[in-house]
Amino acid sequence: MNNSMPDSSTILRETWNNGTTLLAYPNLTSPAVYFTGYMQPGSIADPDEMHGLASFTTDMLMTGTKHLNFQQLHDKIESIGASLSLSTGHLSTTFFGQCLREDLETIWSLLVEVIQEPAFTEKQFKRVRNQILTGIAIQNQDTAEMASQAFNRALYGSHPYAHPEIGYAQTVSGIRLEQLESFHANHYGPNGLVMAVCGGIEPEVAREIFSRTLGTWQNNTQSPPETLPPFTPPASSIRSHVALEGKNQSDLIIGVPAPKTVSRDYQVCSIGNSILGQYGMMGRIGKVVREKAGLAYEVSSHLGAGIGPTAWTIVAGVNPDNLEKAIALLKQELVRFCSEPVTEQELQDVKTQAMGRLPLSLETNAGIASILVSIERYGYSLDHLHQLPSIIESITAEEILASARRYWDLDKLVIASAGKALE
Amino acid sequence: MPINLNHNLHQFQLKNGLRVMLKEIHTAPVTSTWIWYGIGSRNELPGKTGLSHWVEHMQFKGTRKYTGEDIDNLVSRVGGYANAFTSSDWTTYFETMPSAHLHATLELEADRMVNSLFDPEEVETERTVILSEREGSENYPEFRLDEAVQLHSFQSHPYRNEVLGSKEDLIGITRDDLYQHYRNYYQPANAILCIAGDISPHTVLEEVENLFGGIQSVPMNRSIPIPEKTLNHGDLVEMEGPGEANYLEIAWRCPAASDPDFFAYTIIESLLSGPSSLNMFGSGSINNRTSRLYQALVEEDYAASVFGDLSANIDPGVYKVFATIQPDGNPGAALKIIDEQIHQITSSELSIREIERAIKQARALFAYSSENITNQGFWMGYASSFADYQWVAEYLTRLSSVTPRQVLKTAQKYLREDQRVVGVYRASNTQEGS
Numbered sequence: 097m098n099n100s101m102p103d104s105s106t107i108l109r110e111t112w113n114n115g116t117t118l119l120a121y122p123n124l125t126s127p128a129v130y131f132t133g134y135m136q137p138g139s140i141a142d143p144d145e146m147h148g149l150a151s152f153t154t155d156m157l158m159t160g161t162k163h164l165n166f167q168q169l170h171d172k173i174e175s176i177g178a179s180l181s182l183s184t185g186h187l188s189t190t191f192f193g194q195c196l197r198e199d200l201e202t203i204w205s206l207l208v209e210v211i212q213e214p215a216f217t218e219k220q221f222k223r224v225r226n227q228i229l230t231g232i233a234i235q236n237q238d239t240a241e242m243a244s245q246a247f248n249r250a251l252y253g254s255h256p257y258a259h260p261e262i263g264y265a266q267t268v269s270g271i272r273l274e275q276l277e278s279f280h281a282n283h284y285g286p287n288g289l290v291m292a293v294c295g296g297i298e299p300e301v302a303r304e305i306f307s308r309t310l311g312t313w314q315n316n317t318q319s320p321p322e323t324l325p326p327f328t329p330p331a332s333s334i335r336s337h338v339a340l341e342g343k344n345q346s347d348l349i350i351g352v353p354a355p356k357t358v359s360r361d362y363q364v365c366s367i368g369n370s371i372l373g374q375y376g377m378m379g380r381i382g383k384v385v386r387e388k389a390g391l392a393y394e395v396s397s398h399l400g401a402g403i404g405p406t407a408w409t410i411v412a413g414v415n416p417d418n419l420e421k422a423i424a425l426l427k428q429e430l431v432r433f434c435s436e437p438v439t440e441q442e443l444q445d446v447k448t449q450a451m452g453r454l455p456l457s458l459e460t461n462a463g464i465a466s467i468l469v470s471i472e473r474y475g476y477s478l479d480h481l482h483q484l485p486s487i488i489e490s491i492t493a494e495e496i497l498a499s500a501r502r503y504w505d506l507d508k509l510v511i512a513s514a515g516k517a518l519e
Numbered sequence: 520m521p522i523n524l525n526h527n528l529h530q531f532q533l534k535n536g537l538r539v540m541l542k543e544i545h546t547a548p549v550t551s552t553w554i555w556y557g558i559g560s561r562n563e564l565p566g567k568t569g570l571s572h573w574v575e576h577m578q579f580k581g582t583r584k585y586t587g588e589d590i591d592n593l594v595s596r597v598g599g600y601a602n603a604f605t606s607s608d609w610t611t612y613f614e615t616m617p618s619a620h621l622h623a624t625l626e627l628e629a630d631r632m633v634n635s636l637f638d639p640e641e642v643e644t645e646r647t648v649i650l651s652e653r654e655g656s657e658n659y660p661e662f663r664l665d666e667a668v669q670l671h672s673f674q675s676h677p678y679r680n681e682v683l684g685s686k687e688d689l690i691g692i693t694r695d696d697l698y699q700h701y702r703n704y705y706q707p708a709n710a711i712l713c714i715a716g717d718i719s720p721h722t723v724l725e726e727v728e729n730l731f732g733g734i735q736s737v738p739m740n741r742s743i744p745i746p747e748k749t750l751n752h753g754d755l756v757e758m759e760g761p762g763e764a765n766y767l768e769i770a771w772r773c774p775a776a777s778d779p780d781f782f783a784y785t786i787i788e789s790l791l792s793g794p795s796s797l798n799m800f801g802s803g804s805i806n807n808r809t810s811r812l813y814q815a816l817v818e819e820d821y822a823a824s825v826f827g828d829l830s831a832n833i834d835p836g837v838y839k840v841f842a843t844i845q846p847d848g849n850p851g852a853a854l855k856i857i858d859e860q861i862h863q864i865t866s867s868e869l870s871i872r873e874i875e876r877a878i879k880q881a882r883a884l885f886a887y888s889s890e891n892i893t894n895q896g897f898w899m900g901y902a903s904s905f906a907d908y909q910w911v912a913e914y915l916t917r918l919s920s921v922t923p924r925q926v927l928k929t930a931q932k933y934l935r936e937d938q939r940v941v942g943v944y945r946a947s948n949t950q951e952g953s
Contacts, residue, residue, distance in 0.1 A: 125546055127886040166818065170808040175876045177794075177883025179805055196883050223820060230823035230845045233763035239658055342761035344654040376591030377579070387587065390647035393655060413655045415647075445596050452598015452617055459547055460890045515658075 101454070102464060104478035108299035112311045115287035119468040120299035123461055129200045129295030130461035131193045132469055135211075137283035138187040139261040140322045140404075146271055148263015150283070151184040152228060153276045158182065159220035162213040166220065169206065178203045180210070184261050187324075187403055188288075194462070197296040201305050208309045211284060221273045232265050240413070242338040242514035243347040250334040250510045251351065251407055255327050285318030286310065292468035294461040327405040329353045333509045339517035346416045346515025350426055351409035352503055357401045358474050361499055363487050365408065366399055368496040370446040371438050372429070373397025373410055381410060381429050389425060391418045403473065407510075408503055416516035423511060430509075434500045437493035450488050454481065524898070524912040529720045535736045536708030539727055540899045540908065542715040544892055550716030551615040551896035552624045554632075555904055558704035559608045560682045561833065562742045567692060568677075569684015570700045572605040573649055577697060578612065579603070580641045582634035585627060587641075593623055607678055608833045609904040615893045618717040622726060628712070629730040632705050642694040650690075653683045660944045661841065664758055664766050668942035671754040672770045672837050676747045708736035711903050715896035746834040748772070750938040762946035764823070765844040767853050770940045771933055773838040776831035777906040782917045783929035784829060784838065789877040791864065792827025792840055796884045805880050811860050816842055821853040833905045838933070850943045858936065865930045868923035878918050885915065 100106070108120040142149045158181070160166045173180050178195035180203060191211075195203040235241040245260055252258035262268075289310070293302045329352075355361035373379040377387060378396045385395045394413045400406030410430075414422045457463045471480050527543040559571050581587045594601040599616035614624040656662040666681050673679035684692075712731070714723060750772045774780040788795060793807020807813050807826060816822040822842040830836040840857065844850050888894040902911035 123890075126890055128883070128890065167809065167814070170806065174793075174805055174807075174809045175879065177805055177880040181806075194887060196886055223818070226820065226845055227817075227823045230764055230843065233846050234843070237660075237762045237764075340761070344657040345651065376588070376595045386648055387644065390644035391651070393648050393652035413651065415651060415654060445592060449595050449598045452596075453600075454598070455547060455617065456549060456598060456600070456615065459549060459892060 101458065101481040102468070103482055107468065107478050108303060109478060110303060112307065114311065114313055116289045116310055116313070117291070117472060118303060118306050119290070119292040119472060120302040121294045121464055121468060122297065122299055123295050123464065124298070126296040126461055127196060128461060129195060129197045129293060129297050130465050131204065131291060131293040132191065132462070132465045133289065133291035134188040134190045134469065134473070135284065135289040136287065136318070136321055137189050137279070138185055138322070139259070140186050140256040140324065141279075141283060141319075142256075142259070142263070145267060146263075146275065147259045147267040148228065148261070149271055149275065149279055150189070151261045151263065152224065152268060152271055153279045154182050154184040154189050155224050155228065156216055156220065156276055157210045157214045159224060160215040160217060161209045162215055163209065165215070169210070172206060173203065176202065180207055182210075186257055186261060200297060200302070204305055205309055212313065214280060216273060216277045216280070218273060221276070225268065225271070228262060228268050229265055232262060232268065235262070237340060239340060239343050239345065239347040239514040242340060243349050243512050246336040246338050246514060247349040247351060247407070247409070247510055247512035250336050250512055251330065251353070252405070253328065253330065255325060255405065257327075257404060282317055282319050285315030286313040287318055288321060290469065290472045292465045292472070294464040294468065324404050327353070330508055330510060333507060334511070336512045337518050338514035340514055343416070343515045345413050346419050346513050348412045348414060348419060348422060348511070348513045349409050350423070350509055350511050351407045352505060352509060354400050354406045354408040355499070355503060357403070357406065361502070362399070362401075364491050364495045364499045365503060367443070367446050367450065367488065367491050368433070368438065368500055369397050369399040369408065370449065371442045371496070372433055375442075375446050375449060380433070381426060384429055385412060385422055385425055389421075391415070391422050391425070395422075419513060419515070419518075427506070430504055430506060434497070434504050434506065437497045440493065443491075443493050443496070447488050447491070451485055454484070524908075528908070529724075530908075531724055533707065533728065533732055535732065535734060537731050538711045538903070539724065540711065540713045540903070541718060541720045541723055542713075542895055542899065543718055543720060544715055544895060545717050547892065548618045548717050549615060549892050550618045550621045550714060550718055551613060551893040552621065552628065553611055553613040553713040553896045553900045554628045555609055555611045555711040555713065555900035556704055557608075557709045557904065558610055558700075559606050560680050561607045561677050561744060562704070563677055563680065564742055566688060567696060568680045568688045569649070569682070570692060570696060571610055572682055572684065573645065573689075573692065574697055574701050575603045575605045575610050575612075576645050576649060577637055577642065577701070578631050578635055580638065580645070581636055582630050583636065584630050584634065590627065593627055605682055607682060609900075611900060613893070613896060615896075621714070621718065621723070625726055625730050629734065632707070632710065632731070633734055635701060637694055637698045637701065639694045642697060646689065649683065650686065653686060653689065656683070660760055660762050660946070661766055663760070664756070664768050664942045664944040665839075665841075667756045667758060668768050668770050668839070668940050669837070671756050671940045672750060672772075673747050674751070676744045676834065678832070678834065678836055703740055706736045706739065707731060707734050709739060711900050713896050713899040715899065716892045744834065746775070748835050750940065753937045754940045756940060756942040758942070758944045759947055760944065761948070763846045763948055765846070765848060765850050765946055766942075766944040767822070767842040767844055767850040768839060768942040769854070769857060770837040770839045770942075771935070772938060773829055773836050773933060775833060775835050775905070776910065778835075780929050780932070781831070783921045783925040784933065785881075785918060786869070786874055786877045786921050786926050787864065787930055787934070788827050788829040788838060789880060790869065790873055791860065792825060794877065794880040794884065795827070795829060796888070805884065811864070812840065812857065815856050815860050816853055819856070820845075821848065821856050823848075831905055846946065850945070854941060861934050861936075865927070865934055868927045871923065874921060874923065874926070878915065881918055882915055
């Protein structure tokens with residue numbers, strides 16, 4: 097890997113007539129290649145009575161194609177030590193692949209075949225449905241997952257983001273094979289597909305491989321991208337708890353709507369978030385809840401990123417007897433965060449951390465490919481990595497305080513937990 | 520492209536016994552510093568389980584020179600990341616940083632090798648943090664089942680104990696227990712310092728000499744357990760609890776990592792349950808959908824998922840297979856299918872193609888992780904903690920020399936029905952068949 101940052105002089109970016117975009121960056125010392133990207137179908141396209149449809153369709157893709165059955169498909173991938181996977185989020189379906197560089201064409205061609213020509217057999221349909229239902233059954237007993245689902249229900253209300261991408265046992269059980277086929281035919285296509293590749297391959301060679309296999313793909317029945325409905329945040333605080341039997345720890349989430357990812361506010365809040373619950377041993381809240389009170393092993397804050405609405409959250413795992421005490425301590429920290437500016441030392445520490453971390457995030461092919469995808473998703477300039485330091489440097493303590501007050505409205509907190517029943 | 524892990528490797532030993540391994544990698548201005556101590560739950564005595572892991576936590580609480588906050592700042596301020604891990608055989612601390620800050624990490628590691636305070640108040644706070652860590656794990660039926668299976672897999676060897684320690688022991692351990700454990704095991708003669716990345720070896724060695732050379736090693740009172748080479752009985756562990764899915768876990772004895780049988784066992788694992796990565800930092804993995812157990816269990820609807828885990832340890836450990844069984848599934852039927860697969864692998868030789876495939880998979884996993892300087896630092900100490908660095912450097916060559924005959928003999932030696940532990944977790948609200 098060379099020591100310079102990817103930028104407009106070194107990233108190959110190309111959009112083809114069918115709406116597909118490629119980004120490629122060379123790391124010629126690497127014997128491997130990593131690619132990732134996203135395409136249009138996401139779970140927001142699920143009809144109300146069929147939550148889980150998009151995710152189920154994606155799970156079916158890796159079960160065989162019109163030319164390769166399950167065994168043949170996976171034998172081709174695993175016998176050369178490669179990996180290939182897809183997963184569906186709310187807005188899009190992401191794909192990932194990794195292989196030795198001599199195998200890139202083989203693995204990429206398999207991904208294209210999987211996306212374009214899935215088999216959708218009855219046998220695999222039943223198996224995948226059982227696997228999803230088992231996954232949901234396991235999630236239903238997972239305190240972290242149940243707290244997260246309760247939080248999303250409370251925060252997003254009637255917005256599609258209130259529902260888990262995987263769906264619910266009842267909706268998944270009702271989905272039929274032909275509905276999956278129809279969803280695939282109407283939503284999968286080249287329009288809006290973005291792919292990024294990094295590793296031991298010249299970008300021009302990657303372009304030749306990728307354009308030969310995807311450049312001519314057309315799907316005239318591909319639906320236009322789903323429009324996200326407007327999001328109305330809760331008008332007052334909400335407290336929700338999911339009681340689960342036999343759990344020794346409760347999971348807790350406290351949060352509010354986050355700023356739009358492509359905004360100055362987001363950059364400001366990102367630095368503020370690091371001070372609140374990331375820096376060192378999980379920031380200020382780590383000091384108070386873990387280091388001083390000893391209430392939790394895990395406590396941290398997270399600023400969500402995405403095209404649609406996201407959340408700014410604090411998450412913690414605590415003994416059920418300490419749940420209310422932890423909530424009170426975290427609220428106290430939020431009051432402090434919203435009432436006085438962060439110190440100059442805190443600000444300086446987090447800024448130098450953010451700058452120093454940049455080269456470390458470029459250490460691997462996967463790290464670089466992931467940055468390329470973010471650049472495309474959020475419409476950043478190819479020189480974004482060069483611009484980032486000056487953006488970070490310009491953020492002030494007063495801006496962080498103003499943003500904290502704007503987003504952490506303490507009268508409209510969403511608090512969700514899961515674990516032992518509350519007394 | 521062959522991967523030569525000995526390239527640019529420099530090894531030294533200081534007079535006080537500290538082993539030093541340096542690896543020059545100039546692909547990025549980054550260094551990863553690891554210090555490994557030869558202490559883990561393997562050396563703990565009954566009633567004091569969890570000491571090693573707790574000491575690891577206390578190493579972030581401060582010395583006379585550094586407060587806990589200083590330790591956080593030292594790494595975080597420059598964008599680095601740091602962590603520590605405790606296993607049954609070792610405890611390790613690492614910092615991956617921009618290379619200009621290597622000296623600061625060496626100063627910290629030299630200082631906390633001997634000067635940590637173990638403040639009594641901090642000990643008490645950390646007691647509840649560790650209990651919370653344990654409670655978080657106990658939320659998962661898989662953890663509870665695994666802990667029970669592990670306990671039945673050894674008669675008295677400490678590998679039977681959870682690294683976190685038992686709840687009873689965590690409540691009873693005192694500050695003096697912790698400090699004594701620390702002073703006994705944290706010393707140069709029981710440590711390996713590994714640095715990978717953008718370094719000049721001679722300059723770094725000089726710094727290491729200056730910082731660590733003056734620390735004296737003293738005689739160590741080490742508890743060394745007697746290895747348990749076989750599982751003497753076929754145990755069944757049955758549990759029941761809340762949930763909807765059922766779980767099945769089987770543990771067989773596996774040889775020590777330094778045993779020649781270990782490489783044939785690695786081929787068995789790859790074939791039965793899929794290849795494992797030797798990486799600590801997720802630089803790639805390979806699915807197991809063509810493994811024999813996935814094909815027999817998941818493809819035939821006896822389980823929703825299956826995976827395996829072959830541990831590389833100083834003493835003989837266990838190879839485990841975990842299967843998640845659907846809410847309406849039957850763990851007994853899944854066990855029967857596993858038995859059939861074990862019968863096949865213990866009654867006929869593999870083809871050369873199957874071995875070649877396992878080797879190609881291992882080569883790919885090495886290639887993925889070689890991008891990552893942190894992994895390169897990890898490998899040096901990891902392999903040295905149970906064998907030596909050549910174990911990892913020659914890993915692919917040794918796998919390549921395994922023959923179908925060796926695989927068959929190894930399978931017959933270890934995968935025995937009368938020498939295994941079977942664990943079943945039945946969810947109380949499922950509608951299992953039988």
